[in-house]
Amino acid sequence: MSNPELERSIEAILMVVDEPVTELTLASVLERTVDEVVEALEHLTGSYEGRGFSLKAINGGWRFYSHPECSAVVEKFVLDGQQNRLTQAALETLAVIAYRQPVSRARVSAIRGVNVEAVMKTLVTRGLVEEAGLEPETGAILYKTTSYFLERLGLNSLGDLPALAPYLPDLDRLDEILESLTD
Known part of the structure; x- marks a missing residue:
């Protein structure tokens, strides 16, 4: 069962993290059960199919990642942005x-x-x-x-x-x- 409010809150948190966030941390911050958070994460994961990014569980936590098929364009963007050498x-x-x-x-x-x-x-x-x-x-x-x-x-x-x-x-x-x- 979809919970748009919970999913939106999870998305907002995951957009600002540098490292994967555990289900327990999300549940604690959002004052929800771990089961509710897991269900929302699973629903979100499926909803991003065909997008330029995906939601993945890696190293015990969740985070957004660029889609592997977009690696060439992401690499070009990142490298072009880093061409300014240090003085x-x-x-x-x-x-x-x-x-x-x-x-x-x-x-x-x-x-x-x-x-x-x-x-x-x-x-x-x-x-x-x-x-x-x-x-x-x-x-x-x-x-x-x-x-x-x-x-x-x-x-x-x-x-x-x-x-x-x-x-x-x-x-x-x-x-x-x-x-x-x-x-």
């Missing part, structure tokens, strides 16, 4: 965050020697960086890279980031140069 400033800021996370915006600015507020907004908007709590001493927001960052770089974990040491200047040589300048 050098954004790449440098992202590198600082990746290697120093969790890190505050002020710390990133201090390391880079410039204000990074606008760049940080870009990185957050693109889903490469997210908030990671507050710094205990100052209350500053801390930032870290996202799973999307790892995915875009083709990494399984942050441990797969290349070592920085080969790219840093020879510190012994730098010390010698600094000493010669002060003599």
Whole structure:
């Protein structure tokens, strides 16, 4: 039996989720029984046949997905939208965050020697960086890279980031140069 009000509420919730939502969560939020939610989800699933999207139960939860037959057009849309490459400033800021996370915006600015507020907004908007709590001493927001960052770089974990040491200047040589300048 169809329940349009419940189905509409489920659709509204599923339109804004980033990860699959369990039947129990939906039932709790909507103040309905799990059986009612399951029945509504099953009815909705059948009602989307022939559409550009589908409703699927994956990994213990429900979510909308684009239809597999539309993958070429979705890929084109997503890739065309991502052709704007990151600026050098954004790449440098992202590198600082990746290697120093969790890190505050002020710390990133201090390391880079410039204000990074606008760049940080870009990185957050693109889903490469997210908030990671507050710094205990100052209350500053801390930032870290996202799973999307790892995915875009083709990494399984942050441990797969290349070592920085080969790219840093020879510190012994730098010390010698600094000493010669002060003599």
